[in-house]
Amino acid sequence: MQLHWSPADWEVEISAIRASGPGGQNVNKVSSAVHLRFDIRRSTLPTVIKERLLALSDQRITAEGVIVIKAQESRSQEQNRADAIERLIALAQSVAHTPKVRRPTQPTRGSQQRRLAGKSLRGDIKAGRGKVRDV
Numbered sequence: 001m002q003l004h005w006s007p008a009d010w011e012v013e014i015s016a017i018r019a020s021g022p023g024g025q026n027v028n029k030v031s032s033a034v035h036l037r038f039d040i041r042r043s044t045l046p047t048v049i050k051e052r053l054l055a056l057s058d059q060r061i062t063a064e065g066v067i068v069i070k071a072q073e074s075r076s077q078e079q080n081r082a083d084a085i086e087r088l089i090a091l092a093q094s095v096a097h098t099p100k101v102r103r104p105t106q107p108t109r110g111s112q113q114r115r116l117a118g119k120s121l122r123g124d125i126k127a128g129r130g131k132v133r134d135v
């Protein structure tokens with residue numbers, strides 16, 4: 001299933017915070033990092049994707065079912081906001097893909113015979129490595 005979805009404004013709570021790490025005076029003064037909070041249960045996502053997101057063991061998803069994403073790569077708050085929303089959409093799309101169900105198959109008779117022939121050949125080779133006895 002392909003998911004073409006972007007969150008509505010009311011679904012996403014974005015707050016500007018000060019970025020951590022090096023950067024000197026800019027980091028200390030400017031709130032350019034972005035903290036995004038997205039409540040999975042209240043969202044407009046399809047029910048199947050909500051269930052898969054809640055079942056996902058990802059450190060960005062809290063026990064209450066809220067996705068928390070912190071973006072602080074850029075010095076621009078707008079770029080960090082766009083990056084956070086992009087990462088949210090990527091997370092939702094990652095669970096949208098349904099893996100193909102594996103149906104177990106039986107080995108063919110020929111493959112079983114080839115396997116057993118190879119094993120007996122290997123056994124003969126190993127048996128021939130013993131000490132040579134005079135008769």
